[in-house]
Amino acid sequence: MENAPSRRNFLAAGLALPAAASASRSSGAEQSQTQPPGRPSSGAAPQYRILGKTGLRVTTVGYGCMITSDPSVIARAVDMGINYFDTSRNYQNGQNERMVGAALGARRKDVFLASKSNDNPRTGPGILAEIETSLKELNTGYLDVWHLHGLSNPAEITDELVEAAYKAKAQGKIRFVGVSTHNLPAIVDRLLEAKIEVVQPQYSFASAKSYGAAIEKLSAAGVGVIAMKVMARGRGPSRPAAFAPAALKWAINNPAIATTVPSMTDIEQLQQNFKAMGERFTDADAQILSARLEEIGPYFCRMCGQCAGQCPKGLPVPDMVRFVMYADGYGQFPLGRENFQRMSAERQKVRCGDCATCAVHCPNGVQVAARLSRAQQLFAC
Ligand code: SF4
Ligand code: SF4
Secondary structure: OOOOOOOOOOOHHHHHHHHHHHHOOOOOOOOOOOOOOOOOOOOOOOEEEOOOOHHOOEEEOOOOOOOOOHHHHHHHHHOOOOOOEEEEOOOHHHHHHHHHHHHHHHHHHHHHEEEOOOOOOHHHHHHHHHHHHHHHHHOOOOOEEEOOOOOOOHHHHOOOHHHHHHHHHHHOOOEEEEEEEEEEHHHHHHHHHHOOOOEEEEEEOOOOOHHHHHHHHHOOOOOOOEEEOOOOOOOOOOOOOOOOHHHHHHHOOOOOOOEEOEOOOOOOHHHHHHHHOOOOOOOOHHHHHHHHHHHOOOOOOOOOOOOOOOOOOOOOHHHHHHHHHHHHHHOOOHHOOOOHHOOOOOHHHHHHHHHHOOOOOOOOEEEEEEHHHHHHHHHHH
């Protein structure tokens, strides 16, 4: 099954893609699957890559501010040399942008700052109004990258939205137009057609194999690629201390990834992620991730799309599994509930417990009915 990164095919499905991409850009020498070329073996110093045709020189570990509540951690990250910060007003009940702006203060000019649209409204005038609000909340005159947020099918990337984003760019309010997505393979061709400059997909060791190919396609076209949700936070047994750096290094191993935006809540996590920036991905890391992949199987959706349309009651299975992940994996219950309550009233009323058997089969082992029942239990009014 091509898309399923099971324990058995983990190395082939996940690790081989970054290594293959490395090889295509190197001198042609044969590369090991787990030891990509050209990376320093140790040392806690910033490592940089260029974000596609934007030319931005970004640290390979950026900072995802989604669940940070302590601004001093953000300030410390700037001190250490991390130079890419990602936020959205969607996070922390609308407070995240304001907190990030205050944390950066006068040092905002020293870093690259990205934010995103809300989910509504999705009209050209609505987009322009949202950008104005983001600039005020972040206390900045411009954003380096601004994403149309969470677009997962080509029809959502309308000409109206893209034109509005480019209008903001022409006005100097944003430097580069981006899209964030939880389903990159489904929209990669539309992203290229719409001339999106930066793409931020969910991408981790648990991603379906099709993600690696889609990322390579974007990179080859000069699109800057930023990996989010690199820790694949599914519910499940607690993770060993070495898990987070292993997951981060796995994503950085792919040279098509310019930067990553792991969430960080305290100085210890910051230091751990910063250190990982200069370390090799090892066989021991691969073993940790392989074990974790097996553990999270029942919980973590790889967004492979193979269950699309299978629920006879029309439930968007991957989206709903993700809503639960916000609550159980990130401790972001309000974010999960907000997303759930954006579904149609008809979908919100469906109860998986009313089905004698679930018609949805996940080849990756996600227990669909159980996960969706939890979403209904947690979030339904
Ligand atoms: S739930 Fe659906 S999209 Fe998610 S991994 Fe399973 S088949 Fe793929
Ligand atoms: S159990 Fe839930 S996901 Fe499965 S078929 Fe029924 S409504 Fe759809």
